Amino acid sequence: MSDARKKPAQNSSSRVRNWSGPSVLSFGYRPFFLVASVWALLAMALWLLALAGVPVLGSRFDPITWHAHEMLFGYLGAALAGFMLTAVPNWTGRLPVLGWPLAGLVAIWGAGRLAVATSSLMSPYLTAAADVAFPLALFVLILREVAAGRSWKNLPLLALFGFFILGNMLFHVDAAQGRFAANGVGMRLGVATAIMLISLVGGRVIPSFTRNWLVKAGRAALPAAFGIIDKLVLISTALALFIWTVFPSSPLISELFILVGMGQLVRLMRWRSWAVRQEPLLWVLHAGYLFVPLGFLALGLSGLSTGLVPFLGALHLWMAGGIGIMTLAIISRASLAHAGKPLHASPRLAMAYNLVLLSVLLRFLAAYPVGNGWAAHISAILWLAGYALFTWHFWPIWMAKPVARRF
Numbered sequence: 001m002s003d004a005r006k007k008p009a010q011n012s013s014s015r016v017r018n019w020s021g022p023s024v025l026s027f028g029y030r031p032f033f034l035v036a037s038v039w040a041l042l043a044m045a046l047w048l049l050a051l052a053g054v055p056v057l058g059s060r061f062d063p064i065t066w067h068a069h070e071m072l073f074g075y076l077g078a079a080l081a082g083f084m085l086t087a088v089p090n091w092t093g094r095l096p097v098l099g100w101p102l103a104g105l106v107a108i109w110g111a112g113r114l115a116v117a118t119s120s121l122m123s124p125y126l127t128a129a130a131d132v133a134f135p136l137a138l139f140v141l142i143l144r145e146v147a148a149g150r151s152w153k154n155l156p157l158l159a160l161f162g163f164f165i166l167g168n169m170l171f172h173v174d175a176a177q178g179r180f181a182a183n184g185v186g187m188r189l190g191v192a193t194a195i196m197l198i199s200l201v202g203g204r205v206i207p208s209f210t211r212n213w214l215v216k217a218g219r220a221a222l223p224a225a226f227g228i229i230d231k232l233v234l235i236s237t238a239l240a241l242f243i244w245t246v247f248p249s250s251p252l253i254s255e256l257f258i259l260v261g262m263g264q265l266v267r268l269m270r271w272r273s274w275a276v277r278q279e280p281l282l283w284v285l286h287a288g289y290l291f292v293p294l295g296f297l298a299l300g301l302s303g304l305s306t307g308l309v310p311f312l313g314a315l316h317l318w319m320a321g322g323i324g325i326m327t328l329a330i331i332s333r334a335s336l337a338h339a340g341k342p343l344h345a346s347p348r349l350a351m352a353y354n355l356v357l358l359s360v361l362l363r364f365l366a367a368y369p370v371g372n373g374w375a376a377h378i379s380a381i382l383w384l385a386g387y388a389l390f391t392w393h394f395w396p397i398w399m400a401k402p403v404a405r406r407f
Contacts, residue, residue, distance in 0.1 A: 023401050025099050028085020029338060030398045031106045033331045036078035037391040039113065040324075041384060043070045046117075048380055060119040060127065061175055068182040071319065072190050073131070073168045074113055079327045080161065080197075081105070081138055086334055088142055092149020097141065105141075108134040128172035135165045157200065164193040188248060191315070192241035194323050195292055199237050199264070202289045202326065203230055207271045209333070213282055214275060224270035233263040240296070254303035261296030268293065280345035281336075284329040284353045291321030291360070298364075313367025320383070321360040328356060328390060339397045349393050355386030 024030045047070075049056045050063040059066045089096040097105075115122070115130035139161060146154055170186030181187060207223040214222055240260045243250055268289055276282035298314035336343055345353070359382035366375035 021099055024399055025102050026402045027338060028097055028102060029082040029331075029334050031102060032078045032082030032085065032109075033335060033394070034391075034398045035106060035109065036075055036082065036327070037331070037387060037394070039070070039078060040075050040387045041391065043067070043074065044380060044383055044387075058118040058120045059116060060124060061116070061181070065175060065180065065182040066116065068187060068319075069116060069171060070113070072187070072194070072323070073135075073164075073171065074116070076194060076323055076327065077135055077164075077168075078109055079331065080164070081109070081134075083330060083334065084138070084142055084157075084161070086338065088145045088149075088151075091151040091154050092145050094145055094149050105134065105137065108137055124172065124176035128169065128176070131172065132165065132168055135161070135168065139165060157197070160193050160197050160200070164190055164197075167191075167193060185245065188245045191318060192245045195295070195318055196238060196241055198289065198292055198322055198326050199234060201330075202285070202292075203234070203267070205330075205333075206285050206289060209285065210271055210273075210276055210282060213279060214272070219275065221272060221275070223272050229263075229270065230267060233260070233267045236260050236263060244299075254300045257296045257300030257303070261293045261300060264293035264296060280350035280353055281329075281332060281343060284325060284332070284345070287353075287357060288322060288324075288326030288329050291317050291325065295322055310367035313364045316360070316363045316367070320363050324360065324383075325353070325356060328353060331394070332390075335394050335397050339400065341397065346393070348389060352386045352390040352393065355382050355389065359383040359386060 024034065046056050047063060047067040050066070057063070057066060061069060085097055085102070088094070112131040112134050115127050119127040139158070142158055142161070146152070146158060167186045167188075167190030170189060171181050171184065172186070174181035174184035174186055203226065207226070210223050236256075237260055240253070240256045243256065244253055247253070268286065271286065273283070273286035273290075276286065295314060295318035298309045298317050299311070301309040302311045302314045332345065332349065333343070335341075359379045362371075362375045362379035362382065365371045366373075366379055
């Protein structure tokens with residue numbers, strides 16, 4: 001690395017350490033990982049109350065539509081913000097966003113959540129504008145940083161975030177026109193973008209982190225390097241998700257999803273998942289990625305034979321499993337690394353992972369008649385317990401004074 005690249009990194013470290021305001025505003029991952037985790041709890045609790053008939057929401061959206069929107073665009077939007085604001089200084093060598101500008105971004109995110117929750121009091125387009133203001137502001141900020149740092153190789157990830165924003169816009173359009181937005185093109189585009197992001201980012205970090213751990217443990221067999229199989233899987237994944245988003249009733253989609261699911265499984269098997277079962281901080285990454293191929297296979301089977309795999313159960317393998325567990329894994333790793341903590345999951349953190357994992361499995365079962373309502377309720381309770389434990393574990397880390405380290 002040249003001296004020109006080293007100097008901004010050192011300045012970033014000094015800038016974070018010298019921030020005299022609230023510690024939670026000293027780096028992008030802190031406030032956004034915090035609000036994402038709290039929102040995963042609060043949004044689930046509000047949804048359960050709304051389903052029970054308690055008037056806790058003044059949203060124009062029905063409870064299912066509100067739940068789908070907030071877990072995808074609300075929760076994941078905050079998690080993505082924390083990830084990107086933390087990664088961009090490493091990508092570009094530029095100074096991180098911190099302090100009151102960071103607080104402003106969090107406030108805009110919170111205003112979007114409030115607008116959607118009280119949308120019956122305003123026009124649907126004002127609601128959409130308030131909600132989409134945050135991801136648009138974040139997009140412009142990240143684009144400016146990438147361009148200034150000439151980090152052009154990261155433009156594909158930013159482009160995917162642009163599709164995520166478009167999905168949110170289309171979701172609001174569906175809702176404003178009286179369609180069931182939770183099953184509309186905006187929802188599919190948002191989910192498809194999230195799964196593609198997991199495929200790309202997961203393909204970078206999971207083999208890398210696994211390799212590092214296995215080398216340190218003295219293991220000879222290591223994850224396969226990125227190669228032709230990965231390229232073919234990524235291309236076929238993008239194609240399948242595009243067709244599903246735009247032409248969900250295509251007669252080819254079920255078979256294509258099954259093929260892509262098998263390809264994604266082969267890709268995951270090449271990363272030696274079974275070899276890291278002793279370290280929860282690693283196996284949770286593999287477990288989160290596992291729900292990508294499982295979702296493809298389940299959705300493919302759902303289209304082939306009605307009743308074999310219910311659509312809603314299959315979709316939750318992606319929503320609660322792939323997105324929910326993978327975000328837990330990324331938040332954990334990034335928070336520990338940037339706080340200078342050992343990259344190891346404590347028993348309490350491992351318990352949080354297991355609770356959320358069990359919640360996902362029960363949510364899938366809840367789509368079948370055998371679930372009969374009880375599985376969904378227990379799933380929600382386990383989700384709340386898992387995220388509560390997770391938030392309790394990381395709260396002191398997100399609030400602590402920054403440590404002296406390089407970014």
